[in-house]
Amino acid sequence: MPDIYAAIKADHDHHRTLLDTISDTSGASEDRKKAWDEFYYHVKSHAAAEEETFYSKLISKTWGQDAARHSVHEHQQLDDLMEELNELDMASGGWLEKFKKLRHDYEHHIEEEEDEVFARAREVIPESEIAGYGERFEARKAEERKLVDEKVEDSLED
Secondary structure, three states: OOOHHHHHHHHHHHHHHHHHHHHHOOOOOHHHHHHHHHHHHHHHHHHHHHHHHHHHHHHOOHHHHHHHHHHHHHHHHHHHHHHHHHHOOOOOHHHHHHHHHHHHHHHHHHHHHHHHHHHHHHHHOOHHHHOOHHHHHHHHHHHHHHHHHHHHHHHHHO
């Protein structure tokens, strides 16, 4: 099982690939819809799992409180953008414009996290304290994905 840093980075790499796929497609094509749906649901479960495992550990350290709060705030902003994108016609110029903002903001967020937050976390959180967090992150992400799936099913039934 990867450590928490490798697990989060692997997700980020997957998200970068999905963002590329979405950018390389056009309109409301099936490929774009499929990549968007995967990105949307994967990022939702990733963010929740990250907040409940990695950020909860960071917030227990004095330095980590500001970093965790900042990252959680960015998660909320990104979530709002994703919800707005879900309400727009994927073939419209407005969708593409908002997607470009989401991509820019998300790439900034994950670069900041990987470059600054991870480096500092490694300095202040001993490996003995964070051992097993990669496994907890993956388990929590799977649980969150089930919750997201249930919400989608419920909304389809309404």
